[in-house]
Amino acid sequence: MTDPLVDARAAHRRGEWSAARALFLAAGELGPADLHTLSDVEWWLGHVREARVAAEAAAVGLERVGAMRQAAMAAIDLAGMHFLRGEETLGSTWLSQAHRLLRDHPDSVERVYLDYLEQVEPAQARWESAAVIDAATRLRERARVHGDPNLPAMTTMAEGRAMVRQGQVAAGFALVEDSMAAALARGLKPEWIGYLYCNLVGACHELVDLARMRVWTEALSAWCSTLPDEAVFSGICQVHQAQLRQVRGDWAGSETDAARAGADLRELSVAGAAEAHYVVAEARRLRGDLTGAEQAYLAAHDFGRDPQPGMALLRLAQGRPDVALRSIQSALIAEDRGLLRRVRLCAAAVEIAVAAAAIDVARKAADELDEAARDYDSSGLRAMAWHAQGAVRLAEGNPEEALPVLRRACAQWRELGAAYDCARVRLLLAQAYDALGDRDASERERAAAKTVLTRLGASVASPNPDGLTTRELDVLALVAAGKSNREVAAELVLSDKTVARHLANIYLKLNLSSRTAAAGYAFDHGLVARTDA
Structure with missing residues (x-):
């Protein structure tokens, strides 16, 4: 007769979470090390309360038997669970416990994990790229001394993502993708593989690198297919899939995916749930459900996600351009974490300011987008910048200058599979051709745009004469x-x-x-x- 504990540990190593849980629970009273493992199993299954209870018991029990380093790791895991849920005070309390437990083990690998959580993660959240690179470099060397395979991959990913944010896109992505490839080849712990995937896809989304984002989201999706649906990474993957569906114009599918992810992530990851609500709001706004969009933007805000630029665009859709203009200007003033953080705000500012006849505001935002496209050189940013420049030049009464820029934007959006953005540019092209007296070309672009917008379910207003808003x-x-x-x-x-x-x-x-x-x-x-x- 086999020992259920032996079988439970083996099932855990294989990632068979449901089987491992059943075996652990069948084994009766567990020792502290097995409680720590059970906590991991419960977390993968989305059982947050059970995971926390088991980890707390493990931390206490391991300290009681003098296993201070293992107790500290349980405390670090608990801190991570609380931070994911937005429970900063509880997370900090468990980090303090880890410090106490490692007081006599300053050179341990557990101390490197603790320092990573305290030095790299907060700096990354604050977009302090230089601090991230400095801390990641130091911790990577310390991790190699201990022979730990996870930390070098994590620190390399953090360094690469920070470099991308600094504008060192090619070199940064080389590190990011090398880190991911090495992690998959070496078979790192699954929680760190998921962490690396989420960082990589997140970097692509920040950069509006849609082609690369699709490739890595598909890879993340394939990896998540081996996990329970309740796992945090499955929910985060669903949010990224919803973002890409939105770009393609599948707004109904985007809303469905994001709503499901928001429900799944509610107890696991406050940031993931917040982004899911924001994606739902965007899908509803684009489909013309303005009341539902406002509710979802407010839900995202309740979870800690700034609802801009979506909320300002919602005000514009409600026929309140002056309110929208003040809203987006405030959002731009508040965002001081760097050019890359501002690109989506700037794109919205151009659309809103043109509608509000605030051409000076639109020109400033378009020029900032142009700078971002030059500095970061992604296909999505180039499309955004050309779109904005064309819209502003048209609003300034320069259709001759607007036309070639808008044609480039239209071609780029089409290549990226961004049907809605391409249709919006076609409407601007129609206005430019109108202003140049080319009615034939104008009608052709307007008809193409209307076909796409009708298929997507977007509201199609009667075209305004001569480009008037x-x-x-x-x-x-x-x-x-x-x-x-x-x-x-x-x-x-x-x-x-x-x-x-x-x-x-x-x-x-x-x-x-x-x-x-x-x-x-x-x-x-x-x-x-x-x-x-």
Whole structure:
């Protein structure tokens, strides 16, 4: 008759989590080392409370028998569980316990793990790349002395990701991908393989490197297929899959995946759950479910995720461009962790500022995107930068300059499989062709965009004449009705200065020079009905 404990330990080594759990529970009372292993099993199965209880008992029991280093590792594991759940105070308490337990073992491998958790992880979360590289380099050398295979891969990944954030993209990704390949070849502990995968895919997402993100998300998905559905990495993988579905225009699938991941990650990872809610919100906004989008953005915020730039874009979709403009400007002021952190904010700022006729704001954001695309050189960033530059040049009344830039953006988005972004650029191309008098090309681009937007389920508004925004049409109609700037401002709940900006933009786009001419344009195009004298 076999010993269930022997079988349980063997099942754990093979990653057979459900079998291992059944065998451990059948074995009766467990010693502290086996309790620590059971804690690991419960965590992989998504049983957070049971994992915590077993790890706490293991830490106490191991200390009682004098196994201080093993007790410290149990404490470090507990700290990690609490940090993932956003329980900073409890996590810090267990780190303090680990320090106490390792007081007489300053050169142990457990101390290197502790230092990694305290030095590398917080610096990475704060985007302090130089500090990450310094700490990772030092800890990697210490880990090699102990012959630990996990820490060199972890520190190399951290160093590579920090280099990418600094703009050393080629060298940084070489380290990141080498670290991942080495980890898979050496068969590291599964929790660290999952950690490495998540860092790698996260780096791709930050860089808007969609092609590389697809490759590594597929690899992560294949690896996660060997895990229980309840495992934290399965949920995080589902969030990344939802992000990619959103790019492709599969908004219903994106929302379904992200909603499921958010529910699965709620007790395991507060950051993962927060991002899942944000992806749900984005999918709903794009599909026109503005009420549902707001609820999901607020849920993401409750979990600690800044809801920008999505919330500002939601305000724009609600027909509140001035509110959206103030919102995105505040978000840009608040984000001071580097250029790469600001790219999605800048892209949203261009869209919002153009709609609000704040061309100076749009130009500044577009120029920042241009700088990011030069510094980080990813295909997604290039598409974003060209898209923004084209939109701004068109809004400035320069269709000749806008046209070639928009064509590059359209080709890049199409190559990346970003159907919605490609369709949005086509609408801008239609405006550019309109301004140049090429009605044939304009109708072709507008029809192509409408086909895609209809297929995606996006709302397709009637195309505005001559590139006027919806708000500019509102202003023009009121001006044609004989209202003063102050009266227009009061009716549309805008400032006098904003109305003046809209009117100046209308004159520029229509090549007009007076209110009378603008009113004539509005009558001729059916924007306001003539009244009989």
